[in-house]
Amino acid sequence: MEQNNKTDSESISNYKKDLLDQTFRDSVSTISKEGNRNYVNPQKPNGKLYNLRSYFSYFYLILFFTLPFIKVEGEPIFLFNVLERKFIFFSKIFWPQDFFIFAIGFLTFIVFVILFTVGFGRIWCGWACPQTIFMEMVFRKIEFFIDGDANQQKQLKAMPWNTEKLLKRGAKIIVFFFLSFLIANFFLGYIIGIDEVGVLVKEGIFVHFGTFSALVIFTLVFFFVYYWFREQACIIVCPYGRLQGVLLDRNSILVAYDYVRGEPRGKLTDTTTEKGDCVNCHACVRVCPTGIDIRNGTQLECVNCTACIDACDEIMDHIKKPKGLIRYASENGIALKQKMTYSWRLKMYTLVLSLLLGFLAILLITRADIAARILRTPGQTYQLLADNKISNLYNIKLVNKTRKNIHLDLKLENIEGEIKQIGPVDVPKESYFQTSFFITLKNEKLKSRKTKIKIGLYENGHKMDELTAVFLGPSI
Ligand code: SF4
Ligand code: SF4
Helix, strand or coil, X not given: CHHHHHHHHHHHHHHHHHCCCCHHHHCCCCECCCCCEXXXXXXXXXXXXXXXXXXXXXXXXXXXXXXXXXXXCCEECCEEECCCCEEEECCEEECHHHHHHHHXXXXXXXXXXXXXXXXXCCHHHHHCCXXXXXXXXXXXXXXHHHHCCHHHHHHHHHCCCCHHHHHHHHHHHHHHXXXXXXXXXXXXXXXXXXXXXXXXXXXXXXXXXXXXXXXXXXXXXXXXXXXXXXXXHHHHHCHHHHHHHHHCCCCCCEEEECHHHHCCCCCCCCCCCCCCXXXXXXXXXXXXXXXXXXXXXXXXXXXXXXXXXXXXXXXXXXXXXXXXXXXXXXXXXXXXCCCCCCCHHHHHHHXXXXXXXXXXXHHHHCCCCXXXXXXXXXXCCCEEEHHHEEEEEEEEEEEECXXXXXXXXXXXXXXXXXXXXXXXXXXXXXXXXXXXXXXXEEHHHCCXXXXXXXXXXXXXXEEEEXXXXXXXXXXX
């Protein structure tokens, strides 16, 4: 046991000595010293985790392509219509007036992501992020099918233009472009609704030129990202990867290389010195879609795709050593053999997340079906009427958040008087509505120049909301 501990600490210190040269962290793996692109041609992954990720991606893709067609009461269950400022989550419509709920929901999501990242690293990137799913599980598979594996891809790139290269490049561009166009259609479907996209197809591009332009822009962006930009989106553009440095700690579970077991690395055939389990075959590097060597430790480029785990497990199988030299593990798990602990940091995040979730639930449950605002008509003070009565003119603005038309009656709640509506308050479903009305009070009811009045909004006798306004009268 003592001997084992000694060996472990020797491995750790040797490994750390090696890692003193951390200059590779000064640049990203896909950009050369001269600033050129290091184009990554990863080898096709193969193994248990890759198969699992494939099954997961089928589920995800089915969801992505079917959700826009699923409707509840004629509305999609998800819609992010920024143009009309209408958002639907799980069939519940949100309006700009629900901004507070939106902000709390967003904050809850951020805390959830932080909690999840502190505990399980970038598991989201490898298993659920749409960029990784489309890149690795759709476009990369098509590329392997058309161009062949990594070596064949490199050969194709190096060869002069001939029939084979023309055919393969042409096929790849056509298929990638068609898929980008398809994804752009559905992406747009999540923004304006899939029916609207259908209308564009039926009525032609000239009638809906704005929608068509958006479709073209999305298609070109997707094509650019999946054909050329690729892993750069995760490394350079996505801010989540860069947050790792502050979110991860020594207990976070990540795709990690067990340097205690693996070092000192060396060829299997080299029996002159005592070696660790890593045979320095570079299989883990060859499959990495971001072109890094996981044996250098946690790096911002790693999207936790697990391809290196599968590659190394295959090698371990081959050389009859236990699998898991690269595996999901924490730094403390590897260096100190500690099991994952529920740290104070995790506990605090959990507490904040629970509070936010509770608050969000209350906001959602108590959310009113209508939002209303009453303002005195600008430029008007009060009118003196016969019988010693005074009237004020008001504007009311309403939002109907439901899927049914609502007719409202206005009633004075805290003072005796009369409301004269200019027209009926009929608020169409999922719409804004505005009208004006007079409130007339007897002068003797007023106790000061400004009187606070309460107005109830009723639908079929059921009180929907109560608003306050100020009634102006002559000085007393
Ligand atoms: S290091 Fe491993 S898990 Fe990370 S991106 Fe590369 S292959 Fe995927
Ligand atoms: S695949 Fe495994 S054995 Fe080969 S270099 Fe990577 S860590 Fe070492």
